[in-house]
Amino acid sequence: MKEAVEAQQAGNFERAIQNYRVLLEKYPQIAEIHSNLGAALAGEGRYAEAIAEYERALKIKPNSQVSLNLGLAYYKAGQLSRAVVTLNKIHQEQPKNLQALIVLADCHLQLGENKQVVDLLTPAQTADPENATFNYLLGTALVRDGQTAKGQVVIDKILRNGDSAQARLLMGTTKLMVNDFSGALQDFTKAVELDPSLPDVYSYYGLALMATGDQPGAKKAFQQELKANPNNFDANLQLGVLLRQDEENEEALKFFQHSLEIRPGDFGVRYQIATVELAKGQLEQAQRHLEGLVKEAPRFTEAHVSLATIYFRQKKKTEGERERAIVAKLNAEKQANSPALKAPQ
Amino acid sequence: MARAMEVPAECAILRTHPVLTLNKGKYSYRIEKNLYTVSDGSASLTFPILWAFGLGDAGQTYVFEKEGVPHESRVSFFRAIDGLDWTLGASNSPPANLMEAAGRAMGKQDAAQCFNCHSTNVSATVVPGIQCERCHGSTETHLTSMKPMKKLGNVDAEEISNFCGQCHRTWADVAGKGLLGITNVRFQPYRLTNSKCFDVDDKRISCLGCHNPHQELDRKDANYDAKCQACHAGGKPAAKACKVSQTNCVSCHMPKVEIPGSHYRFTDHQIRIAKVNDPYPN
Numbered sequence: 013m014k015e016a017v018e019a020q021q022a023g024n025f026e027r028a029i030q031n032y033r034v035l036l037e038k039y040p041q042i043a044e045i046h047s048n049l050g051a052a053l054a055g056e057g058r059y060a061e062a063i064a065e066y067e068r069a070l071k072i073k074p075n076s077q078v079s080l081n082l083g084l085a086y087y088k089a090g091q092l093s094r095a096v097v098t099l100n101k102i103h104q105e106q107p108k109n110l111q112a113l114i115v116l117a118d119c120h121l122q123l124g125e126n127k128q129v130v131d132l133l134t135p136a137q138t139a140d141p142e143n144a145t146f147n148y149l150l151g152t153a154l155v156r157d158g159q160t161a162k163g164q165v166v167i168d169k170i171l172r173n174g175d176s177a178q179a180r181l182l183m184g185t186t187k188l189m190v191n192d193f194s195g196a197l198q199d200f201t202k203a204v205e206l207d208p209s210l211p212d213v214y215s216y217y218g219l220a221l222m223a224t225g226d227q228p229g230a231k232k233a234f235q236q237e238l239k240a241n242p243n244n245f246d247a248n249l250q251l252g253v254l255l256r257q258d259e260e261n262e263e264a265l266k267f268f269q270h271s272l273e274i275r276p277g278d279f280g281v282r283y284q285i286a287t288v289e290l291a292k293g294q295l296e297q298a299q300r301h302l303e304g305l306v307k308e309a310p311r312f313t314e315a316h317v318s319l320a321t322i323y324f325r326q327k328k329k330t331e332g333e334r335e336r337a338i339v340a341k342l343n344a345e346k347q348a349n350s351p352a353l354k355a356p357q
Numbered sequence: 358m359a360r361a362m363e364v365p366a367e368c369a370i371l372r373t374h375p376v377l378t379l380n381k382g383k384y385s386y387r388i389e390k391n392l393y394t395v396s397d398g399s400a401s402l403t404f405p406i407l408w409a410f411g412l413g414d415a416g417q418t419y420v421f422e423k424e425g426v427p428h429e430s431r432v433s434f435f436r437a438i439d440g441l442d443w444t445l446g447a448s449n450s451p452p453a454n455l456m457e458a459a460g461r462a463m464g465k466q467d468a469a470q471c472f473n474c475h476s477t478n479v480s481a482t483v484v485p486g487i488q489c490e491r492c493h494g495s496t497e498t499h500l501t502s503m504k505p506m507k508k509l510g511n512v513d514a515e516e517i518s519n520f521c522g523q524c525h526r527t528w529a530d531v532a533g534k535g536l537l538g539i540t541n542v543r544f545q546p547y548r549l550t551n552s553k554c555f556d557v558d559d560k561r562i563s564c565l566g567c568h569n570p571h572q573e574l575d576r577k578d579a580n581y582d583a584k585c586q587a588c589h590a591g592g593k594p595a596a597k598a599c600k601v602s603q604t605n606c607v608s609c610h611m612p613k614v615e616i617p618g619s620h621y622r623f624t625d626h627q628i629r630i631a632k633v634n635d636p637y638p639n
Binding site: 224225226227228313314317318320321324329332336339340343344346347350 | 463464465466467468515528529532533535537538550551557558636638639
């Protein structure tokens, strides 16, 4: 055990892993060996195996540090929903554990659960208003949630420390939200210049490039983001969209499936997968997926549109017309709720 | 459609209007032959026009390049005013500098889409305008494979709507993107599909049921009466006869709609009983 721990502390994870495995053959019921093995595996970036060991350790003996490590391993492995469950429990038990709080907030952010980030971080940010990490995460969540006025207050705090990649990323995100794509692109370009390793920076740069019509540039940006963070949801999803547009359907599907692993059940991703099936002529499969999707998300207009297309291709006129009528109803509701669209003849 | 895109030397509008000018705020514009100039009073930019986009029935927009990037001119020619005005959509984003006042840089995909619908053979040597191969496929492929070229006369209304919609926008394009409001009046296949009388199986209500793409667009309302009567004079049991008139049907049932700033009244292809003050139906 001593040898294994020393190897681990010296960064020789492979050796530590071998030693722990030998020990486990003799002492499979000692929780510490499993948790140490988990930590060594995590050190090697073998998160799936690390998760299995942490889970075994916790089954034998609950331990808050091991739970935290398990949460972090889920986070690193891109199993964000599981990470949220584990880290949330730790946060409830240890509200002052900053690591758990910050990683939990980032998980929610990556899952697109911006309101949860705001709820989680507002008390912490109020207590420590100059904390740069709180400000950045909270500002990002507020901006992405469309609470731009509140977000601006937090961005201003970040800007007080001078021009930074974080501030540029947030300002660009604000502009992106109001469809000022060229303005957003300028900010993201600067953010990439200032700190190309900032999480999400290439992903958002890619979104702005995509919105301004530079699809090849966007593709490169998303690939760059995925080099640093293979579990970035937007980069996976949007790269898939671009590949599908280029009719590289099989490649696109890989990115969509990974997006779905990051955000299980995500309607947008499931819709994209169905459009790939549609493009590949797998009409029945696409139909099944879209029917399931509109059952869960009956106001998902694009899904009804694609479903109508499929029905008409299959010569199912009644079903196709039914879907078109649903789309017409949904669009009429949108029109009724938008004064700008109610122009008389 | 053959003149959907032209080089300046062949462009009738530029030939018959040797000098076009416009003053808007601090910017002044001048198109003289193939040169496009914008000035803010202290500096000016001049670019050779590479392409004129659009037949000019409604309007015509010009494309120039800066450092290899195609740009859409901020001003366009409009037939109704016989002169220049803002290109549709340009008034929504005031220019921040002289270059932005000249025009909008077109993204790669944006440019590809524009050329794809205004020219033929865009993936190889671009041929201006919509020529035979744009719809019927490559002659070269036809000759090498000895397979017949694409015939479009026999396809159903849904399929032809999707085919023409590649450029004029399909129902799925517009409905899926939620392009609501009167600006979608330009997207005829979408509007037609929304018509109560649209029937995916009935060729009489397809784009080709009324329009012959090999001929100039017929602008006389009365010339479309026979198309309406093909169904509404007993040809289709569900199609009732109009109680008001059997002539000039489209003048009532396909009202004209003007998109602000377009200087053009588009025919709304959503065929319906249109009542005064009814909101524009999506």
